[in-house]
Amino acid sequence: MNKLTSPDMMKLKNIKSILKVIHEDNGIYRKKIAEKINLSSQTVTNIVKELLDKGIIKEESVRQMGQGRNPMSLRINYTDFYVIGVEVTVTEIKVVLTNLLGDLIKACQKQLAEDDDALNVIKQLIDEVKADFSGINRIQAVAISVTGVVNEKKGIIIEVKPLNWFNINLKKELEYLGIPILIRNDVNTIAHSENFNLREDTNFIVVKLDQGIGSSIVIDGHVMRSTNSVAGEFGHITVNYAPEVRKCKCGKYGCLTTLASIGALEERLDMNYERIKEEVKKGNTEVTRMIEEVSDIVAPPLANVVILLDLDRIVLTGKFINDFRDIVFEKLSKKIRENLTDWVAYKDLNIHENVNLAILSAKLLIDHYFENEEDLLFQID
Ligand SMILES: [Zn+2]
Structure with a gap:
């Protein structure tokens, strides 16, 4: 500009x-x-x-x-202006074009192959979604949700190990588009969305149980942010469940993520996730028991966070919850309550299922732009 x-x-x-x-x-x-x-x-x-x-x-x-x-x-005039939403996961990139109400106009996606350069895939898909679009000069901004550690202020991806992304200045990489770019961590995207939908002063934590564990905390209407972008790393609090104290990728021992994530289950059962799901379907009791056990492991630390921050609710999301909610939800809900003191405001455990983060990002952009003074939407000259 x-x-x-x-x-x-x-x-x-x-x-x-x-x-x-x-x-x-x-x-x-x-x-x-x-x-x-x-x-x-x-x-x-x-x-x-x-x-x-x-x-x-x-x-x-x-x-x-x-x-x-x-x-x-x-x-x-929400319907005559547009935004691009992007979801970056470690296996797939999704790009959508929506109007300012979040209505889908066009969508493109690609599974990432081993030798794909994720950054190029993003650029290609953005080109694809813009191709032959008549309202091209009415596209106002790009919003990107990334599974990884993100410096949201600067638009830098600090780390997404499986993509081999370290300190990637994504905002700069996409500057050629000539429109404002907003980049957020995936769990933060969900937290912002819940925060906007709830609209009242609800304090909550969003926990994503997936390949690893991600989380985001909302207090007093604000999504918590720290200087080095890793506030709310719930997966790396120490739970130390003997006798299985495992070394975490972060270097220390006994992290929650080494026991209660898909990655942990894969390691402990020595099977890949697809196989784990099949075994559960077949009624394999050992596998099912280990999935149930995740409730026992996650509930006390979740209750601790609720007590510590006086949270009103917990929102669960991620593949693990999508696939095994029937096995874990009730037990987890009950266990959390058992671990709470009775003065807390805590009301309920919620599930946020199968979210399309590309669309969610696009939707959120609108509120962000009306809120944020530095960036300016509706530059169409
Ligand atoms: Zn760790």
Whole structure:
């Protein structure tokens, strides 16, 4: 983006505030906007006119009883602007094009083969999703969800071991697209989405039980973030279940992830995940018992987090939960309660199943952009 002069900045700031107000209160009138953000009604009128001319907002007349002119209500034109959502996992890349409501326009995906360069696959799929799209200059931003450690502020992927990604500046790699780029860790993406949907002051933890364990904590309406991007690493707290104290990939012994993840099950049972699922279907009691045991192992540390942070709820997600919810859910729910003191606010255990993080990322982008002052959506000149 070119450097902006300060009057330009001021104007963009006003545009953004007006868009935010309309986003939060769709159907609002000009007069109310001026009251809400303390701008002169002339400024509001001018900016609204510009936004209407560009098609960013729409207006319609609202019939009112009584005298005088009917006021015009203003709405964001969500369906004529678009975003790209990307989900990066260690096995697959998904790219979607949606409108600002998250409605799917086009989707592309690719399973990653051993010698694939994930970064090139992302670029190819983005090209593919944009190809022959008539609204190409109305694509506003890209949102990417990545399974791994992400510096969300800088858009740098700190580590995704299976992809051989270390300190990849993904934001920079995609700069050529010429639109704002938002990059988030996958579990944080879910946390932001839950946080937005709940809307009230609900404190919670999202735990992803998958190949490893990921987590994200939301307190007081904010997704926890730390300077080195690894806050809420629930998988690496020590649980130390004797006699099976295993060395973790992180270097220490007895991490939760060495006992209660898909990777751990594969190692302990010496089978791959597909085989584990088959054995459960066949009624293999040893395998089923080991999956049940995950509830016993995960419940006490989860309850500890609830007590420590006075959480209202726990949200579980990930392949392990998708596949084995019938085996673990009730037991886990009961075990957590048994480990809680009675003064905590904790209400329930929730499951967030089979999420399409590409679409979720795209949806979240909209709220992010109306929230965040630094980035500006709706640059269409
Ligand atoms: Zn560890």
